[in-house]
Amino acid sequence: MSRRRFLASTAAASMSTLAIGAAPPKPAGHHRPMAISSGNGLRAVEKAIELVRKGHDPLDAAIEGVAIVEADPKDHSVGLGGLPNEDGVVELDAAVMHGPTHGGGSVASIRNIMHPAAVARVVMQRSRHCLLVGPGALRFARAHGFPEVNLLTDEARQIWLHWKETRDPKDDWLPPPEENVAAFIREALEPRVTGTIHCSVLDTHGDLGCTTTTSGLSWKIPGRVGDSPILGAGLFLDNEVGSAGSTGVGELNLLNLSSALIVEQMRRGLHPKDAIMDVCKTIATRCARDPRRRRKDGRVAGNVSFYALSKDGKFAGGSIYPGGRMAVHDGDHARVIPCDPLFDR
Numbered sequence: 481m482s483r484r485r486f487l488a489s490t491a492a493a494s495m496s497t498l499a500i501g502a503a504p505p506k507p508a509g510h511h512r513p514m515a516i517s518s519g520n521g522l523r524a525v526e527k528a529i530e531l532v533r534k535g536h537d538p539l540d541a542a543i544e545g546v547a548i549v550e551a552d553p554k555d556h557s558v559g560l561g562g563l564p565n566e567d568g569v570v571e572l573d574a575a576v577m578h579g580p581t582h583g584g585g586s587v588a589s590i591r592n593i594m595h596p597a598a599v600a601r602v603v604m605q606r607s608r609h610c611l612l613v614g615p616g617a618l619r620f621a622r623a624h625g626f627p628e629v630n631l632l633t634d635e636a637r638q639i640w641l642h643w644k645e646t647r648d649p650k651d652d653w654l655p656p657p658e659e660n661v662a663a664f665i666r667e668a669l670e671p672r673v674t675g676t677i678h679c680s681v682l683d684t685h686g687d688l689g690c691t692t693t694t695s696g697l698s699w700k701i702p703g704r705v706g707d708s709p710i711l712g713a714g715l716f717l718d719n720e721v722g723s724a725g726s727t728g729v730g731e732l733n734l735l736n737l738s739s740a741l742i743v744e745q746m747r748r749g750l751h752p753k754d755a756i757m758d759v760c761k762t763i764a765t766r767c768a769r770d771p772r773r774r775r776k777d778g779r780v781a782g783n784v785s786f787y788a789l790s791k792d793g794k795f796a797g798g799s800i801y802p803g804g805r806m807a808v809h810d811g812d813h814a815r816v817i818p819c820d821p822l823f824d825r
C-alpha cells in the first residue's frame with residue numbers, strides 16, 4: 481500500500497474509532513478556552529481548542545487532540561509507531577479524567593489498539609472500573625468496536641532490531657556494519673525514549689478534561705506499566721481547582737503520585753508553576769534516597785516534566801532537569817515553550 485493510501489486509511493480508521501464514546505456538542509459558553517500539552521502536542525492543543533470552541537466536551541477535545549499524535553507513524557512515543565517492549569511488541573498505556581463528573585478511566589499494557597485514550601474513555605463510561613490491563617483491556621476494546629491494527633511500523637521495528645543487535649556483545653545477535661545503520665535509527669536510540677503525550681483542556685464553560693497516552697519506556701520488560709494510566713500519577717484533575725499531567729520516567733511519578741500532588745498544591749492556592757516546582761523538589765528529595773535512583777552527583781536519576789492548568793486559566797510547565805517543553809493554546813494562538821527546570825543540570 482502506498483504511504484498516501486496508508487495514511488488515508490489510518491485517518492479513516494481513526495475518525496470512526498474516536499466517535500466511540502464521544503458526546504454530541506452543546507452550545508459553546510463564554511469562558512476563554514485553554515489547552516496545554518507536552519512539547520509534542522502542538523497539533524493536539526490546536527485541535528482541542530477548535531473542538532471546544534464548537535461546544536465539544538473538554539475531555540473529548542483532549543482525546544481528539546492527542547489522537548493526531550497517536551495516529552502519527554513518525555512519532556515513536558505513542559500509539560502507531562511507538563517503540564516496542566524488549567520482545568518487539570508495542571504495549572500502550574493511557575488514562576483520561578473528566579472534570580464535570582470527576583470520572584476517570586484507563587488501560588495499561590494494551591496491544592493492537594491505535595487510540596488507547598479513547599478506550600480509556602469507554603472504560604470510564606461503560607464499566608464500573610477505572611483500570612483494565614492487557615488482554616482484558618483488548619477484549620473490552622474489541623467489544624466496543626475498536627479495530628485491531630499492527631502498531632509496530634517498519635521504522636520502529638528497525639530501531640528495535642538495532643537495539644536488540646547491539647545491546648549485548650556476548651549474545652548471538654550481530655549488528656550490521658556501522659556505516660549501514662540509517663540516521664533515523666541512530667537518532668532514535670539516543671537517549672532512551674520515555675516520550676508520552678499529555679493534554680489538559682479548559683472549555684468554554686470553564687470545565688476541565690485531560691488525558692495522558694504513551695507507548696511507555698522503550699524496550700521495557702513486557703508488562704511494565706508506567707505512570708500514564710495511573711490516575712493521580714500521570715494525570716489528575718479536580719474541576720474546582722485545575723488539571724495536571726506528566727511525561728518522563730514514570731516510576732518517579734508512581735512513587736509520588738505527582739499529578740495529584742500538583743493539583744492539591746494548586747488547591748492550596750499555589751500558582752501552577754510553584755505547585756510544579758514544589759512537587760519536583762519532593763520527587764528529587766524522596767527518590768534520591770534510593771541508590772538505584774541516584775546519580776553519581778547525589779541527585780535523582782531521570783527526568784520528569786509536568787504541565788499544569790488552573791481552573792482560572794493560569795498554566796505552567798516544569799521539569800526536574802532542563803530539556804522539557806510544553807505546547808500551549810491560550811485561546812488566541814498556539815506555541816511551544818520551554819519548561820522551567822528545578823536544577824540547571
Ligand code: GLY
Pocket residue numbers: 674675676694695696697705706707708726727728729730731
Ligand atoms: N511517562 C511514561 C512512562 O514512563 O511510561
